Amino acid sequence: MARFAAIGLDHRHIYDLTQGLLDAGQVCAGYWPETTDPRVLEGFRKRFPAIPAAGKDALLNDPSIDFVVIAAVPRDRAALAIAAMRHGKDVLTDKPGVTTFAQLAEVEHTVGATGRIYSIALGHLLSPSMQVALAMVRAGAIGRLVQVTALSPHRLNRALRPSWFFERDAYGGILTDIGTHQIDQFLAFAEAEDATIVHSTIAAFGTEPPGFEDFGEIVLSTATVSGYARVDWFTADGLASWGDGRLFLLGTGGTIELRKNLDIAGRSGADHLFLVDGRETRHIDCTGHPVTYYANFAADVANRTETTMPQQRVFTVCRLALQAQQQAERFTARPPA
């Protein structure tokens, strides 16, 4: 059992991080009630009335606290993580962990200098259907994996978003932000330590404010596997989820499709897996598959291990996301005639 503090309360993801850790038997020693979005703070207090508020310095200086969780404005996450590590704490942050190459270099340097663990709550670690699919691919269920296609639409939820959500420097760009998950899952399925960003595009199709990056795509590859990922902010209100996330795994001997959040106009629930192999086509409900990331992270903190993900891979994911963002071709749609 480890003790942690919540020190970045700008994004609602802080609820998931905190709840996940509590469910895994960890103890939240306190939270720092500073935010750019009072609604997030209020929601935190409602969900976790027993967790005490405290100053940031008090939390960082409390030797009984093992690690911090961070869902600050993306631009500010690296500085908080570095401060925490310099105070001897490990870090679990929401994605994106960093928004610039300079921040990434500083975080890497600090991890090296302090020996602290820096982890990001990455999508594939938290998804039951992805965990099942990973196990199946590794067991050879679809032969040799050759390509991964990911569609990752998100709901904009304008009314819920603070102003920083629409500021490019604050969120880091659409590929730095939600592209992080796509790169992470590609590396996981490809069982690769690195990848090449072959092509990327960022588009502003007209979502206000002007220039807001509402679409992005990445073509990437390892020595043996090719990948494509598409992210966007266009989920319509008629969908019963924030996004109809899909993953298509193409193998020499079969395919897997994941409908991660829902099966539109179909079966109830989330985490649907569809396997086609040489013999048959099957639907597999992955709902019951346990997600052990939070427990594993706490064990890593206790044992100084890297079971959730090698530390270097976390940095590689960040670097590739920044690179996809930086080298992207810009697509600015002409206004409709």
Add this chain to the structure above:
Amino acid sequence: MARFAAIGLDHRHIYDLTQGLLDAGQVCAGYWPETTDPRVLEGFRKRFPAIPAAGKDALLNDPSIDFVVIAAVPRDRAALAIAAMRHGKDVLTDKPGVTTFAQLAEVEHTVGATGRIYSIALGHLLSPSMQVALAMVRAGAIGRLVQVTALSPHRLNRALRPSWFFERDAYGGILTDIGTHQIDQFLAFAEAEDATIVHSTIAAFGTEPPGFEDFGEIVLSTATVSGYARVDWFTADGLASWGDGRLFLLGTGGTIELRKNLDIAGRSGADHLFLVDGRETRHIDCTGHPVTYYANFAADVANRTETTMPQQRVFTVCRLALQAQQQAERFTARPPA
């Protein structure tokens, strides 16, 4: 009612072309029984026992014949089409219509010189669900269309394939061949006369013979719409169709997904459309939607019109497919360790 001849019997698609035209009330005056694959010829005779065989020259010189249909080896289609046009016949060919830029130039020149119609039986013209989706997108069902993603897997069916199927020069390359449909449908949905090939990849993931192009992808765009298409030859035997073709249409106000050939582990039949808009999520069965391409083509032949597709668009589709093929980055997967 028009009269036609079948003069290229190397690919089984000749059955679909012929049957589609017969169903549309046209008359097949004869077929040229020359082939590189006797199984295709035998199948043609079984399906159409009443159609008489005849020499190519006899068919081309028969003034009662209005047009020819061609499903020869792709490399040979342009020469047959040109010969037919020079004999005053219009042309309806299987895709790809051409395998090189030189062939395309010759076909274009011949159309200009003879005033004949040169049409390719392109996927979106023949798919009930695509026709329904096109009408919905044009009616604004998903707001403004911003992106189109197409997944188009195909079954290799090795035992059924003649040797030319595996010869790069004969089939023209995977993007020249099955990429043609992807480019065509992108232009149709984008309501564009042209597009830019932003990026393309061709991979040889190890399907025999060495170097066989078993995967390809294209990133393309118009001034207002972006697109991605993936094609491959990896459909596994456990799928109840030759390919789980999908189309994802992303709009500012909703999305449409097509499951063109089947709904894996789900509903029976083909041509499933899923609409998500601001209000709801709906499944629409498009099976009953009439496909009028063959009748429209026959009417174009009779009336000298371009209702199925502007003649220039046919050439543009060919040019873009050749360009995607030519400029593609090559991905040769290292053999597994």
